[in-house]
Amino acid sequence: MQEFDWTLIQSFLAVAEKGSFTAAARTSNSSQPTIGRHIQQLQEQLGSVLFQRGEKGYVLTQTGLDLFEHAKAMRASAARISLVAEGQAEDVAGTVRITASEIIATFVMPVVLAKLIAAEPLLQIELVATNSTENLLLREADIAVRMVRPDQQSLFSRKLGDISLGMFAATSYLRQRGIPETFEALKQHTLLGYDRSDLLINGMLELGFTVDRNSFAFRADNQVVYMEALKAGMGIGASQVSLAEQAGLVRLFPDMPIEPLPVWLTAHNELRTSARVRRVFDFLANELIPQLR
Numbered sequence: 001m002q003e004f005d006w007t008l009i010q011s012f013l014a015v016a017e018k019g020s021f022t023a024a025a026r027t028s029n030s031s032q033p034t035i036g037r038h039i040q041q042l043q044e045q046l047g048s049v050l051f052q053r054g055e056k057g058y059v060l061t062q063t064g065l066d067l068f069e070h071a072k073a074m075r076a077s078a079a080r081i082s083l084v085a086e087g088q089a090e091d092v093a094g095t096v097r098i099t100a101s102e103i104i105a106t107f108v109m110p111v112v113l114a115k116l117i118a119a120e121p122l123l124q125i126e127l128v129a130t131n132s133t134e135n136l137l138l139r140e141a142d143i144a145v146r147m148v149r150p151d152q153q154s155l156f157s158r159k160l161g162d163i164s165l166g167m168f169a170a171t172s173y174l175r176q177r178g179i180p181e182t183f184e185a186l187k188q189h190t191l192l193g194y195d196r197s198d199l200l201i202n203g204m205l206e207l208g209f210t211v212d213r214n215s216f217a218f219r220a221d222n223q224v225v226y227m228e229a230l231k232a233g234m235g236i237g238a239s240q241v242s243l244a245e246q247a248g249l250v251r252l253f254p255d256m257p258i259e260p261l262p263v264w265l266t267a268h269n270e271l272r273t274s275a276r277v278r279r280v281f282d283f284l285a286n287e288l289i290p291q292l293r
Helices: 006-018 021-027 032-046 063-088 103-107 109-119 170-176 183-188 199-206 224-230 241-246 269-273 275-291
Strands: 051-054 058-060 095-098 123-129 141-146 156-163 165-169 237-240 250-252 260-266
Touching: 006 021, 006 032, 006 058, 006 063, 021 170, 032 224, 058 063, 095 275, 103 109, 109 123, 109 224, 109 275, 123 275, 141 275, 156 275, 165 241, 165 275, 170 275, 199 237, 224 237, 237 241, 241 250, 260 275
Parallel strands: 095 123, 095 141
Antiparallel strands: 051 058, 141 260, 156 260, 165 237, 165 250
């Protein structure tokens, strides 16, 4: 029976999911030539072609599709083995990978993690700033700070609190354009919105203010860019209250009821017995709670 190098299977999965050698190399922290060599080696070992070139990149052949399902099962099993092994860790040392939203990772986590690293010098922290949901089940992260409660039974979560939201603008903008006295008056102002996300559109609709994508003169899904645009005086937009106040932004309509964002700290059940992950989980819970209001 042919034994396959797991590295070749990982490269195969990356190309199958990303559709190109370049994207696969980027997500695998590898190089395009290495990915190509892995695919060639795997095809030679199998005696079959796994990919064919399509208009939008590489697509799986029928053999590739059959292998894809088995490869995903192998990856899930490998992740499970890793989780079980991690769960037996007794030392507060080594690497813990954390994922958080761009805004939390940029403006909140550095202060908290500075305290953690000072308290636990044997720890190494990897912080992934992304608004996409990292897959804890596949060990793409050990701990996640999320705005929704995960529903997988294999994950355990703790609600840290709620993030208060509000409408804000820079003093420079209000000095030039004036302060809107009513929510309806926002139509006469420059609004900052999201690009592909409809979160802000839906939020404003809930408040009785009808807008669409074209209502926003500036659009950016990256939360850090959005925050910097607010600070630059580009227009009026939504923000976490505490961060906006720290940035010196002026809150508009403070009495308007805006649904807060819940914050959940999440990890895998298998990691409950890992001293390293448990220490980081408990530390984040204690330190992040005061940051949320």
